Amino acid sequence: MSQSKKEKWWKEGLRFQCQGSGKCCTSHGEFGFVYLTPDDQKNMANFLGMTRAAFTRKHCQKTQGVLHLKEDSQNPDCQFLKGKSCSVYEARPTQCRTWPFWPEVMNAKSWAKDVAEFCPGVGKGPLISAETIEKTLAEQVLAEKQILNEVKS
Numbered sequence: 622m623s624q625s626k627k628e629k630w631w632k633e634g635l636r637f638q639c640q641g642s643g644k645c646c647t648s649h650g651e652f653g654f655v656y657l658t659p660d661d662q663k664n665m666a667n668f669l670g671m672t673r674a675a676f677t678r679k680h681c682q683k684t685q686g687v688l689h690l691k692e693d694s695q696n697p698d699c700q701f702l703k704g705k706s707c708s709v710y711e712a713r714p715t716q717c718r719t720w721p722f723w724p725e726v727m728n729a730k731s732w733a734k735d736v737a738e739f740c741p742g743v744g745k746g747p748l749i750s751a752e753t754i755e756k757t758l759a760e761q762v763l764a765e766k767q768i769l770n771e772v773k774s
């Protein structure tokens with residue numbers, strides 16, 4: 622199916638507003654690790670007053686060659702979650718800013734089944750326009766390519 626056909630279901634926009642549940646920061650469930658683009662690494666390091674190398678040593682790890690925030694196998698919470706808030710909010714990674722408009726879930730079935738069941742922000746708040754969704758989606762698509770080293774940052 623072409624991308625334009627896939628997009629049809631959200632062309633009138635979608636309602637979404639973060640409800641501050643912290644759910645996506647305690648466990649991404651099927652959505653996996655918090656991956657970082659080179660710019661995400663730089664921004665977070667700057668925000669924390671660290672060099673990028675020191676930030677990477679302290680806060681990151683690689684799985685199958687792909688960099689992401691370190692996870693504690695005993696605790697699914699993101700290391701930057703304090704209470705229900707992100708302690709690096711201004712410098713949070715691209716995938717945190719673009720959620721839930723990720724290419725892998727922007728099909729009607731995944732949206733209804735996986736995203737809406739997982740995230741209490743779906744269906745709430747103002748209508749997010751198709752234009753904004755498209756822009757956010759494009760940002761996430763680019764970030765995923767940068768994370769996988771398919772394009773330079």
Ligand code: SF4
Pocket residue numbers: 645646655699700701702703706707708709710713714717
């Ligand atoms: S970096 Fe912040 S927004 Fe992203 S998962 Fe961690 S606590 Fe949540």
